Amino acid sequence: MYPIIHIKGLNIYQGDKLVLKNINFNIHRGEFIFLIGKTGSGKSSLLKTLYGELPCRFGKVQVAEFSLHTIIPAQLPFLRRKLGIIFQDFQLLTDRTVEENLAFVLKATGWKQKTDIKNRVAEVLMKVGLDWAGKKMPYQLSGGEQQRTAVARALLNDPVVLLADEPTGNLDPEVANEILNLFLEINKAGTAVLMATHNYDFLDKQHSRVLKCEDGYLLDTLPQANINLNIPNF
Ligand SMILES: Nc1ncnc2c1ncn2[C@@H]1O[C@H](COP(=O)(O)OP(=O)(O)OP(=O)(O)O)[C@@H](O)[C@H]1O
Numbered sequence: 001m002y003p004i005i006h007i008k009g010l011n012i013y014q015g016d017k018l019v020l021k022n023i024n025f026n027i028h029r030g031e032f033i034f035l036i037g038k039t040g041s042g043k044s045s046l047l048k049t050l051y052g053e054l055p056c057r058f059g060k061v062q063v064a065e066f067s068l069h070t071i072i073p074a075q076l077p078f079l080r081r082k083l084g085i086i087f088q089d090f091q092l093l094t095d096r097t098v099e100e101n102l103a104f105v106l107k108a109t110g111w112k113q114k115t116d117i118k119n120r121v122a123e124v125l126m127k128v129g130l131d132w133a134g135k136k137m138p139y140q141l142s143g144g145e146q147q148r149t150a151v152a153r154a155l156l157n158d159p160v161v162l163l164a165d166e167p168t169g170n171l172d173p174e175v176a177n178e179i180l181n182l183f184l185e186i187n188k189a190g191t192a193v194l195m196a197t198h199n200y201d202f203l204d205k206q207h208s209r210v211l212k213c214e215d216g217y218l219l220d221t222l223p224q225a226n227i228n229l230n231i232p233n234f
Pocket residue numbers: 014015019037038039040041042043044045046213
């Protein structure tokens with residue numbers, strides 16, 4: 001099976017600084033992967049490279065059918081339609097209702113018919129357990145509910161992979177677990193998930209593949225990568 005994400009010999013730079021070197025990995029449909037590492041080790045930089053926010057200057061990066069080492073800026077919106085991107089701080093439009101936040105994305109990505117938009121918004125809100133929240137403003141929701149809204153937004157265009165950058169970093173442990181469970185449910189339905197996290201409890205609960213940024217390298221727990229990570233309780 002052809003991978004959704006294929007990375008070969010990638011170096012990631014922030015300005016002149018080499019953050020991660022010689023990265024090689026594949027992600028296949030339906031995989032669930034944690035991305036860990038100390039603060040400043042390069043997790044966000046890797047995710048930004050995958051959604052085209054940081055240019056690929058050295059090496060090869062293939063995401064869905066897009067080659068990011070040769071992509072032109074005009075193609076980036078089409079790449080991002082294939083991805084669901086979720087941040088620590090939710091990044092909802094604060095002056096619009098939940099429904100309007102989601103409809104905004106659909107309109108921006110070419111959906112025209114009002115009924116189609118309404119139905120799709122209702123569908124994703126149902127998936128994240130927020131069918132009651134469409135008319136609410138973000139400030140009327142808890143942090144966990146705002147993050148569920150952001151997950152619903154990420155699901156709108158049926159992404160092949162969810163890229164989540166510390167999605168539970170602003171949430172208390174119980175709510176963080178609920179969000180992890182939501183990601184696991186979505187993953188069971190076939191969407192690949194790559195989740196950057198500092199929450200090592202997740203790794204105890206969910207024995208998934210782990211990518212670890214360490215000392216400028218990306219280590220991989222996949223058996224064929226043949227690297228043992230020294231993570232307590234893992
Ligand atoms: N916009 C930027 N300009 C210059 N350097 C940056 C920029 N963003 C990040 N860096 C540097 O790149 C390195 C990797 O940062 P990155 O944000 O990818 O780490 P991280 O593992 O996601 O950290 P955290 O867990 O704190 O989010 C750090 O040394 C950081 O200071």
